[in-house]
Amino acid sequence: MTESIGVGIIGTGIMGASHAMAFLSAPTIFEMPLGARLEVIGDVNLAAAQKAQARFGFKRAVGSWQEVIADPAVDLVSITTPNALHRDIALAALEAGKHVYCEKPLAADLQGALEMADAAKSAKGRTLVGYNYLRSPAVEFARRLVQEGAIGKVSYFRGVYDEDYMADEMTPYSWRCRQDMAGLGALGDLCSHLVSVAHAIMGPITRVVADTRTIIKQRPVPAAGDGTERRDVAVALSGEFRAVENEDTAQALVQFADGNMGSLVTSRAHWGRKSHLAFEIFGSQGSILFDHERMNELQVYTKGAVDAPTNGHRLIPMGPEHPYYGRFTPAKGHGIGFNDLKIIEVAHLLNGIAGKEALYPTIEDALATEKVLHAIVDSTQRQSWVELS
Amino acid sequence: MTESIGVGIIGTGIMGASHAMAFLSAPTIFEMPLGARLEVIGDVNLAAAQKAQARFGFKRAVGSWQEVIADPAVDLVSITTPNALHRDIALAALEAGKHVYCEKPLAADLQGALEMADAAKSAKGRTLVGYNYLRSPAVEFARRLVQEGAIGKVSYFRGVYDEDYMADEMTPYSWRCRQDMAGLGALGDLCSHLVSVAHAIMGPITRVVADTRTIIKQRPVPAAGDGTERRDVAVALSGEFRAVENEDTAQALVQFADGNMGSLVTSRAHWGRKSHLAFEIFGSQGSILFDHERMNELQVYTKGAVDAPTNGHRLIPMGPEHPYYGRFTPAKGHGIGFNDLKIIEVAHLLNGIAGKEALYPTIEDALATEKVLHAIVDSTQRQSWVELS
Amino acid sequence: MTESIGVGIIGTGIMGASHAMAFLSAPTIFEMPLGARLEVIGDVNLAAAQKAQARFGFKRAVGSWQEVIADPAVDLVSITTPNALHRDIALAALEAGKHVYCEKPLAADLQGALEMADAAKSAKGRTLVGYNYLRSPAVEFARRLVQEGAIGKVSYFRGVYDEDYMADEMTPYSWRCRQDMAGLGALGDLCSHLVSVAHAIMGPITRVVADTRTIIKQRPVPAAGDGTERRDVAVALSGEFRAVENEDTAQALVQFADGNMGSLVTSRAHWGRKSHLAFEIFGSQGSILFDHERMNELQVYTKGAVDAPTNGHRLIPMGPEHPYYGRFTPAKGHGIGFNDLKIIEVAHLLNGIAGKEALYPTIEDALATEKVLHAIVDSTQRQSWVELS
């Protein structure tokens, strides 16, 4: 019989639910060397934890993250709280010898991220950070194509991650607008994913020059004034406005360790974009185009693939011949979805803990990604190129 | 505590796994009024059943469909076997007072479908047929737009469902090529879905004129010669060829009960199409375009939506403001996948059994859909318009 | 020095201007074996003819088509009047020994078209009919690909030509709505082009079964009441409505001489479509997709073009490696436009008259195309398949 580990999830928001679903579904999709038992769900709002317990079948619900870590049946701690809490929870969990599965970004500031990486280095538990777009069949396939030289020697990476969830100037002030709670703005929410993809495909970024803007300088404060956010309901406003403390939009030129160039653009205020994580990669023999809004297709051009008059970018619908996809359905072009990415991530996590796969990105890998984001802020303040140590 | 019903699934192929996953996931995505216990999995290949038992957590595995139906803990029977067995299993399950969740098409011939509908009419159990594309957010949203008059009085429906899984003339002969095992070819596999969508949006089809072709007249027989099919592995061939008994491609003009026109085209041999279930609907005020290969978007045009110079088809990425989507993620444009459609279908099934929703399509509803397919064959043979009774 | 012929154009509307521009531009784009002198422009509205004379540099302007034909300096007569006049003018011009360049469709009724074809058969002058989409680089390239077997043995053609110029129920009644002046509706305006393309690529259509609808049964009559149409200005209405005499929408299943199947759909009332002349062709080795709204690209899929995981439809931007394009610009992807198609057509015409190319489609070739349109009407009335003689 398959061995299993006990899972404790902290946080009952979107990502908490996503983790729970993924732990439940992974063994029905993949053949897992290691099972996962949903032991305990924790949330400062105990009622929310209890509701999640019923929904997902956790054995226990608790009202603090400390109780989750203290639970002896818990081998792995999932951290899905607001960014500002990641550091404290991760340090405690690693200290307690647990495996840590942490949502991105690591922490609200670089200092916190550095401490987490330090702790992870010497910890007994293994770590994985939730850069879920790395699990997208088309993204992983693009990575493999580049590695195998399918487009020759690569020379350029153009990346964008635009959404419009804060494009409306009347979208209320929330924790996302605060330095102390969210840290970065679009850079943390969106560009972090973009850098994780760039790193995976192109190697480390070593220099950046950047510029950022807070387009909507102040936002209306909700009547409740609690700084939390609700995407799904209209919120009563207090009539007051508060200054936004982080960037809506950022752009950067980057240089990679091997000398290649690239650019990054991100915004949470670009109307009409819903999840436009897109990249273009150019090499000496071809190019690759991707846009997550059409996540089930990839475009590839290769010089001389066929005779010139019939050559062009190939619109490749994902199918079982591509990474992961065939575990979900053997039928081409039927499509997988966002939640499936999280299932793939959890399968990777369990395989990693079982020693079958090398986990990526660990907290230490994620630190490299997040250093780029902070270098972007730094470069903007200094209006100059910044070297990444 | 939530009441629950016992589920027995017959068949361990793609759709058997899909049903099992959906029963497990539905309560984590939707708030269900009724739980589902995976009681028993049955397959003539007992080893396959036992493997599925382990993977999905069924309580028992059995080697015949009869044992599934006879199991007193089973309240609902899922039928996911090859088409030719649907009729016998469904009749027995309904006779035994079970609810029936049957994959499409109903049966290998019209006679079988008629008997199933007759049995369903007087049965105690409720029924649902697996026309899963009806659960696609964009398809359901299109249906609602049409019903609410968003594009005015509708006048035309153009539907296509093309794939290329049998486009290669060296794709081996299998049960799909046989009248006795599969019944129809592309009409049963693909066009059945298209008609289910047309019926849901446009109302019943009452007349058809059609034409069909078996493009690849004979196919190589596998060495094993067992008539089963494997999509995922290369198959050794015997050197012999056998005549294909059903159509690769079909086309029809149709008339709907309200006098509107439409057309249907389907093929399993149209290279480059992977899951091209696409439709265009035109009305007096606008139009709607859909293609399942980009299942997370819908195009809508409405006359005068904005001033003429900036009017055009709106490319709408699915989001939580569309049907079902928000249960999977509150983030717009992130995408749901094929397996999620099955989760929505199972949630509907359980809601239906709990009396919260009117089940659609039941076996009787599905009969109307499948009568259209047989009328297409009939019209081709007679080379004339055929009225649907 | 290059020899030249004298051109007389009848009609000063859109197509009259288009012919004049094309005769002027052709020698600057192509190396012509034969020049063309703009001798005379004729219109019942003499002032319009005089205005066109000044604009394009004709030597003379006249107030009747008879004067154009009688002009001894005229070797070639361009017919760009409303459809109902084509027959009389063409017969007179052929009788007078002139070459005839006639806009499509041939005549308002089949009888007129038959008489034109009869006259053309024995005439001294050569003829060409203005099916300009045959000159589109992507369309001509698709034709060549099919002929060279690039997609193997072809089995299916799906054609559509939808526009929305009469989708608005308040678009006024005009000559286009009348049997005596326009003859057919969308079939004549749009589907004629589609059939010309189908014939060129797939060979002759020999059987059809069809259905048509007049979606907007009556239209408001303009105050002036003269039955002409103005697309560019708002028209004062009389308050009265008049019954539309021809179809807005038509659909047909067709069979080609070689046994292949196909379908045709056309409408002048499909909102959001501006010039959606689109086709899909499927063969044993691949497929080809085209849409005139993106006339500068063609999509081609070929089985095994590259390894399966990177195969897909190739989005081919037109360039100098494709037919005609390089005459306009050597730069790939820069695009040619609708007027350029007319220039290519006129170059073909002059080459044909000079004996360098075999003209296609002549009036006789066009008769075959238009017989299909009348068979569609006939099939609708009889609600049965119709054989083309």
Added chain:
Amino acid sequence: MTESIGVGIIGTGIMGASHAMAFLSAPTIFEMPLGARLEVIGDVNLAAAQKAQARFGFKRAVGSWQEVIADPAVDLVSITTPNALHRDIALAALEAGKHVYCEKPLAADLQGALEMADAAKSAKGRTLVGYNYLRSPAVEFARRLVQEGAIGKVSYFRGVYDEDYMADEMTPYSWRCRQDMAGLGALGDLCSHLVSVAHAIMGPITRVVADTRTIIKQRPVPAAGDGTERRDVAVALSGEFRAVENEDTAQALVQFADGNMGSLVTSRAHWGRKSHLAFEIFGSQGSILFDHERMNELQVYTKGAVDAPTNGHRLIPMGPEHPYYGRFTPAKGHGIGFNDLKIIEVAHLLNGIAGKEALYPTIEDALATEKVLHAIVDSTQRQSWVELS
């Protein structure tokens, strides 16, 4: 009768032919207040000039640019030679009191461009520089939308101009690779157009930080070794390689005078891109997307254009309701082409000379555009932000 000016064109390459065609066609498309007579065509290759004379109907052909300028019948000089000659010819023509219509970029170096602008400032003749993409209906429509506030207060411009005409490492060395003859590489050929569009829509760029790369460091020298280039024929190679002196790829972050941010990326070595001049503009109320490879469409999103569930980017096919388009055809969606842009440009030129329109961009306007390109080179060398004076 319309007054006219005498035109002398210098250069018989692609752009020379394009100018000639445009002068011939403009009066047939637009109602011109001023005619244009093709007086003389000049080329150092006299035979080429004579061939062009015959093709386009010039009155005379000459073997030097000096003779064109000296010709008393010439009122306007078109400069279409390689970049390195622009300066000398323009200075002489302006000195001689002629109007100057010059292809971009102004000169091979910034010094030349400055001298041209100085000369233009005090000259009697008017000037226009051939930034033809400004004439694209969709580009001009985008500019007007932005100016009218259709997408609110604009905050971001993302521009790209990628082609692949030098992506192949075996594409021979030519004048385009030389500092003395071409000056800049992709920046001059491509990015110059991009900046012209950015300036027209967003206002002047005032700061840049940039990076460039010569991807293919050396190229094979043709046997003939003459440094000219032939795109249309295979060239015999000498076996030697020569170092490329300018950039293949460049990227920049920019700041506009009003404080807005933007980015520019350009390459002549990005496989699969044929004429990918694309931009995205984001504002407080919406966004606009354009790609010249689909030059006949524009995408516009506006917040609240319709209810949220049916809102999305509108795919707008160009039609007569958009700038210029209706002069070519009154039919929507039929498409215009690259050569038509040049016709629009020439019509603007003649209107400008007649005093009916304010010419844009003059040589002085173009200087601002080209200063940005040189600042990009400067910033790369200094690896820092550069202010534009």
